[in-house]
Amino acid sequence: MPHAVSSPSENMDPEDSVMSNAPAQALDAADNSQPDSSMPDAVAKPATANLEEMFDDDDDEDEFSSSAAIRSDQSSQPEPASQKAAYSDSNILSQFYQRLLPFRPLFQWLNHSATPQPDFQHREFAFTLSGDRYVRYQSFATADLLRKACVSLVPERFEIGPQYSINPRDRKTVLKAGSFRPIMKELVFDIDMTDYDPIRTCCSGAAICHKCWQFINMAIKVVDAALRDDFGFQHILWVYSGRRGAHAWVSDKRAREMDDAKRRSIAGYLVVVTGNEHGKRMGIRRPLHPHFERSLKLLNPHFQTDVLEDQDPWQTAEQTQKLLDLLPDPTLVAALQKKWDSAPNRTSTQKWADIDSVAEAGNLKSINPRQLVDVKQDIRIEYTYPRLDAEVSKKQNHLLKSPFVVHPGTGRVCVPIDVRKLEDFDPLSVPTVTQLLQQIDDWHTKNRDMSEEEKAKVADWQKTAMKPYVEYFRGYVANLLKEEGKGKRSRDADGGAESMEF
Amino acid sequence: MLAASTASRIDPKKRAVLDPRKQQFVKSQWVDQTYPNRMNFYTIPPTEDIALEDFEEWGIARLKVLAELEACQFRNRSPAETEEYMRPVLEKWLRLDSNKSRSPDMHLQRKKDHYSHWTLRLAFASTADLRQRFMRLETQLFKLRLQADSADERRDFIKSLPMSWEMLDADEKATWLSELRAATSVRKDDEENWFKVDWEKVPDLVERRQVLLKKGKAYVHVREQTTMVLNEFTRSLESGLELAARFLPRMDEDNRLAPILHHLSQSFVAPDASYNENNGVSDMTNIHAGSIDGLSSHFPLCMQNLHRELRKNSHLKHQSRLQYTLFLKGIGLNMQECIIFWRKAFKLITDEKFKSEYLYNVRHAYGDVGGDANKRGRGYSPFSCQKLLTEPLPSAGLNHGCPYRTYSPDNLIALLQNVGVGDRELLRAVREDVGRMRYHIACNRVFESTHKNEIKKVKDENLWNASELDTILHPNEYFKRSFLLKNLSLARSGDIGVDGPSQGSN
Numbered sequence A: 001m002p003h004a005v006s007s008p009s010e011n012m013d014p015e016d017s018v019m020s021n022a023p024a025q026a027l028d029a030a031d032n033s034q035p036d037s038s039m040p041d042a043v044a045k046p047a048t049a050n051l052e053e054m055f056d057d058d059d060d061e062d063e064f065s066s067s068a069a070i071r072s073d074q075s076s077q078p079e080p081a082s083q084k085a086a087y088s089d090s091n092i093l094s095q096f097y098q099r100l101l102p103f104r105p106l107f108q109w110l111n112h113s114a115t116p117q118p119d120f121q122h123r124e125f126a127f128t129l130s131g132d133r134y135v136r137y138q139s140f141a142t143a144d145l146l147r148k149a150c151v152s153l154v155p156e157r158f159e160i161g162p163q164y165s166i167n168p169r170d171r172k173t174v175l176k177a178g179s180f181r182p183i184m185k186e187l188v189f190d191i192d193m194t195d196y197d198p199i200r201t202c203c204s205g206a207a208i209c210h211k212c213w214q215f216i217n218m219a220i221k222v223v224d225a226a227l228r229d230d231f232g233f234q235h236i237l238w239v240y241s242g243r244r245g246a247h248a249w250v251s252d253k254r255a256r257e258m259d260d261a262k263r264r265s266i267a268g269y270l271v272v273v274t275g276n277e278h279g280k281r282m283g284i285r286r287p288l289h290p291h292f293e294r295s296l297k298l299l300n301p302h303f304q305t306d307v308l309e310d311q312d313p314w315q316t317a318e319q320t321q322k323l324l325d326l327l328p329d330p331t332l333v334a335a336l337q338k339k340w341d342s343a344p345n346r347t348s349t350q351k352w353a354d355i356d357s358v359a360e361a362g363n364l365k366s367i368n369p370r371q372l373v374d375v376k377q378d379i380r381i382e383y384t385y386p387r388l389d390a391e392v393s394k395k396q397n398h399l400l401k402s403p404f405v406v407h408p409g410t411g412r413v414c415v416p417i418d419v420r421k422l423e424d425f426d427p428l429s430v431p432t433v434t435q436l437l438q439q440i441d442d443w444h445t446k447n448r449d450m451s452e453e454e455k456a457k458v459a460d461w462q463k464t465a466m467k468p469y470v471e472y473f474r475g476y477v478a479n480l481l482k483e484e485g486k487g488k489r490s491r492d493a494d495g496g497a498e499s500m501e502f
Numbered sequence B: 001m002l003a004a005s006t007a008s009r010i011d012p013k014k015r016a017v018l019d020p021r022k023q024q025f026v027k028s029q030w031v032d033q034t035y036p037n038r039m040n041f042y043t044i045p046p047t048e049d050i051a052l053e054d055f056e057e058w059g060i061a062r063l064k065v066l067a068e069l070e071a072c073q074f075r076n077r078s079p080a081e082t083e084e085y086m087r088p089v090l091e092k093w094l095r096l097d098s099n100k101s102r103s104p105d106m107h108l109q110r111k112k113d114h115y116s117h118w119t120l121r122l123a124f125a126s127t128a129d130l131r132q133r134f135m136r137l138e139t140q141l142f143k144l145r146l147q148a149d150s151a152d153e154r155r156d157f158i159k160s161l162p163m164s165w166e167m168l169d170a171d172e173k174a175t176w177l178s179e180l181r182a183a184t185s186v187r188k189d190d191e192e193n194w195f196k197v198d199w200e201k202v203p204d205l206v207e208r209r210q211v212l213l214k215k216g217k218a219y220v221h222v223r224e225q226t227t228m229v230l231n232e233f234t235r236s237l238e239s240g241l242e243l244a245a246r247f248l249p250r251m252d253e254d255n256r257l258a259p260i261l262h263h264l265s266q267s268f269v270a271p272d273a274s275y276n277e278n279n280g281v282s283d284m285t286n287i288h289a290g291s292i293d294g295l296s297s298h299f300p301l302c303m304q305n306l307h308r309e310l311r312k313n314s315h316l317k318h319q320s321r322l323q324y325t326l327f328l329k330g331i332g333l334n335m336q337e338c339i340i341f342w343r344k345a346f347k348l349i350t351d352e353k354f355k356s357e358y359l360y361n362v363r364h365a366y367g368d369v370g371g372d373a374n375k376r377g378r379g380y381s382p383f384s385c386q387k388l389l390t391e392p393l394p395s396a397g398l399n400h401g402c403p404y405r406t407y408s409p410d411n412l413i414a415l416l417q418n419v420g421v422g423d424r425e426l427l428r429a430v431r432e433d434v435g436r437m438r439y440h441i442a443c444n445r446v447f448e449s450t451h452k453n454e455i456k457k458v459k460d461e462n463l464w465n466a467s468e469l470d471t472i473l474h475p476n477e478y479f480k481r482s483f484l485l486k487n488l489s490l491a492r493s494g495d496i497g498v499d500g501p502s503q504g505s506n
């Protein structure tokens, strides 16, 4: 092993300390009993420092799966390195944890009640510390203890895992296999711009702009509608991932308690295999399932403006070939090819219209006009339909970055997105941690005449651009708790469901 | 009460008590079982007293069926092949006649099916692994039978189930008709009926987008009912087994059931076959000490191995000798010939030593000496595969037991090659079987491969019925089947025998 773990803090079980860049073999060795389809992702992840320890854990935990933003971090960041260092500067981050991160509502959101219960207390938190150390299976009795740990350890970010059957810190004290297992976690989704690289033309890699952010908007609309209308979920929190994507957390009790099989089936329902640049059909059956009918209704306007006009995806000869590959009729393809060769400057919007006009002019041979409509529908789905990282959603024990932490690459806070005002959300104007701390200072300068007593009534986040996001989050959590309280009362009235019946 | 007529003849002490009231197994649910349907969801435990013998015998019959079903699975038989293979097995061990048949045995068949399910449920509740296997196999059995049901009997059965099928009424249907059709791929001539359930009840249909979803409810086409019944069967069995597992410790008090249940669950680890007196071939050929070498080509690997060791060393250690002697007894070698066999085989020792150290063991195995019980039972029974697969592993240098289990994979493959089994594909499959601890499957695989021409012949020409080709669970069964298959023409002409026509047979 290349590194040694440096001075483990007293708050941590030193055995839990792990590092990134440990040999992939170590992870393979511990994982070989359970091949993980998300392996390419996992290999890049930190692995345990001590091989023995991993085998020790082998039977009481599932393979390591996490959405840690490794993927985001490996691509180059447009901002200067010195600035990046500033975002993870431990002094700045420590202040952020101390003054700005809304631990209280975050606690309530995960705890589903105002008073601590196992929903929160048996939750796994995983910390990414400086020096690429990664610590799993942390848990906290109260919101304040979580806050204190953050202030003293200053993690670059932390992730949230499931509630376990016992306190994850005690997992080694149980000897019986299977008695340490995940029992509850929000249903989560991860949408990342990388998956759109084959179809976006404005940016690539880590960069985003307002044009390509529309893809994320489209995805949020479609997934949100399906979760609400089809599955009946109501408590869905969308969160900006801090750079170029978004996460969803579904907190309905029915969603939280789903086993992996049910999570898989929801992921399967929503995911369409795209990225078929080789002319492979997507295999969407006709008549369209109502979920696709609704999705297309939401997506069609975006296809016209955000895809055809803004992305202009079929400009170059090479890009045009991609479009032609998606058309199954050789006669039509030949006719279009001829037309576009002689007029190379036609825009994507024009080319899209050309397909119909050239077809109507008698160039459709191997398929009928009805089938051509389906083909064009498939192409629209390919260019607009959400591209989800399905693996994230399939496992109850998957770790996902917490809302409100700071993205170490951009310094932006992972703020919630209010879907009712989705179009208003601008990822590029989400405040960075340095801006926020400056805003606190500015507020104090501006209000220097205010009495200390008056000042004390204003929380730090209220002095900054965090205010609307925290307020939205508090409202969201209040709704969740209200619903949860209702459920609890009616369950108690039932006298418990523990009857022994065959 | 039916119990009075069926069980009164039996000594009350010998009755197995499955009475749930006495066992506090469920809340009071005393229902006279009338079995209106061929199929059973097994939600209600048996309520009548039954004879201990039936309790065990019915459990063994069901076990036989489940073991064959599992063997089909291990052998990757297709659903159609499985169905064909299982038909005679079910016929023989757990026959269930339809209502239409008006069979006089109907009630007893259904009772046996019902009771044997519950017996095994108790026997296999003890560990998570056994529960899983039992659940999987019972679901498969249930599916097999449901598919074999006639359409109207299946419909009546499904109607009787305690499931919440909320059929869509006309209004709801009219409102969502086009969406319902699109979502569930209903074609022009399909029945237009749907029902509503929580989506969690049909996760696989959701995953394939074969249902309409509205606010957490799945609208399912009636054609999916079978799948849902199966899911529900598995689910209710799963919770039933968990409950049984919690209940099990309290059952230890009933010391009459415990050994039976233990034996049954042991049998599930390696299916048992009791020794069948008819597994010998002495009625077809004259078996004597000198014919063993010739016959050994029909021996299963465990016995061939012992035979080879014996010839190589002119000696076998005690455990091996016992295993081999009983096997030879089973194929029809009488005691006198057996003694001659061993005397000749141990050619390096004196008569005196043989008499003092080995003779007694052979006679004991045949029941010629020993206590009254041993004599009455004519000595020990030949060991079954289960016995060989569950006894402690032999220490180094000893060769008894089942080589599929006791040999390392490499040594096993070498041994098979030495006895002439060389097909690479076969050896690869054997290696996989033993890697998964499916020893008897590996052995059966070798048998089927080395007898494939003969098996094809008896199948093609309908010489044997299917149950005569079921999974081999006893070394003597292996021998007999091999002998018969390799002597098919002789058997038909009546001219059978390894070294000449038999005098003993007709």
Ligand SMILES: [Zn+2]
Pocket (backbone or CB within 6 Å): A202, A203, A207, A208, A209, A210, A211, A212, A213
């Ligand atoms: Zn862009």
